[in-house]
Amino acid sequence: MTPLLDVRDLQVAFRTGPMLARRDVLGVAGVSFRLHPGETFALVGESGSGKTTLARAINGLQPISAGSVHFDGQRIDRLGRAAMKPLRKVMSMMFQDPVGSLSPRMTVRDLVTEPFRIHGVRAELAAETTRLLALVGLNDSFADRFAHQLSGGQARRVGVARAIALNPRLVIADEPTAGLDVSVQGEVLNLLNDLRERLGLSMVIITHNLHVVHHVADRMAVMYLGRFVETGQTDAVFRAPAHPYTAALLSANPEPDPDKARERIALPAEVPSLLARPAGCEFHTRCPWAQARCRTEAPEMRPHGDRHLACHFPLAPGARPPERDIPT
């Protein structure tokens, strides 16, 4: 089966520095993954790990410096804007800020029907408005409102309606729950799950919220400094994280059950600067399990049991960090 989305060794470089000392900084440093039709794939990582840049690169909003992106077997990363346009009907994107991603002077009606106008799709726009609003659980009375008259959750629903307006095959959702109350987050996730099943959507979800991942994603990838460090089935990764970074992320995730015993894995130090990537394994500066080999030799992304992993010393299920003096 042809994957719907096939990303191979994708890199995004940014130019920084003064005129004579120009240098490239890799925001995304070689990432590969495949998304099959109907599947939901989550990208997880801290702020600055390159998640959003990766999403923008897939969508063609950000030029890539190496690697390739194939959509349904067609290479799309070298397409010009005109050639890309028809693909934008079948590949839509949702942005982080629920209100900020809606044009402030447009009514909800105009917002959700904008894709029809952009692509010159002939349709009964009034009926489409009603249909789309109903799909995301809003009634017609919202049609004449402006973005600033909506709550975060309502604005997010409008964003979802706009993203699915032309029956896309792929939706890339950048932090679909950012800026929403926890209860509204739940509603939005249920909505996404529901639409995914009803419309047969494939989704790439970018988030730092692990609850979101657990709730909607079939597979997930953990990103650190623009690289994947662990990918696998969501359930498997949650059950037994094999990369120390994944384990630390999961241990930092708030647990609703107060009686459950858990040990937080504290990561020392800050995220390294992209301008000064650590030698060897890029996570060794913060890894509680780091050993001599980690400081010199960079681990490759390799199959490890039911997943792929970039670590010299994969964790056994339930591993606890070794005792050591944490530098202050």
Added chain:
Amino acid sequence: MSAAVSDAWRPVRRLLAEPLGALGIALVLLVIGGAVLADWLSVYEPSRISPRDRFQGPSWTHLLGTDQLGRDLFSRVLHGGRIALSVALFSTAASLAIGVVLGLIAGYGPRWLDNLMLLLFDSIKSFPTVMLALALVTLFGPSLTAVVVVVVLVNVPGYARIIRTQTLALKESEFVTAAQSMGAGTARVLRVHIMPNVIGPLLILASMDIPVVIAIEAGMSFLGLGVRPPTPSWGAILNDGFTAIRDTPWIVIAGGLPIILTTLGFTFLGETLRDVFDPRLKGRG
């Protein structure tokens, strides 16, 4: 529905609630009314020369008196209002249109184009208005067109800069990126997603610029760079009266008073408009 109607009227009501705003509206309506109804209100042909009636003081036959050629000043002032207003409205509208387009291009386009356009704007702005007017009139001869061109050249750089700055700020905003990701072309992004969000402050500024334009027209006509002599213009009336100011001051008053009233009216209106739409600025210069 009723909410929408009251929403639309709220600025107007607030405008009328401000004494300065109400005065501004009254003055502007007076001037516009005079210009529109000029043919009906004026008893005399504005350009009809009647040597026997020259230099007559204000009276019931000639409300504002007559000038050195015996032309009725009241009729000339009314018809001069037409010139002043049509030049002001037309050239302001033209400046707005050109300024908005150039500003959007400079703000949204590539960096080098932005820099090039800024250089151009600054070069035009560095010309004193009078020098620019003289230079253009030397090239094309005195005419209303010359006045309009001068006004447009003077206004466009400032308008374009305002639009450019706001466009730059919105260019990276999520709703613009969202429009791009949906496949909207540059023209559509600019027209539908950016322009409605940047034009508001400029409209208010432009309404405050109308008196400046009227002063430019009057000034150029006073200097003989604007409308050709028989055509009535406030600036030309001022010039007519200027030579005889010692003996017959009413000619200068007839030419100057409408300029002052119009300028005040539009300025009051513009300032109140600004306060109504942007209350944060209230009370500042």
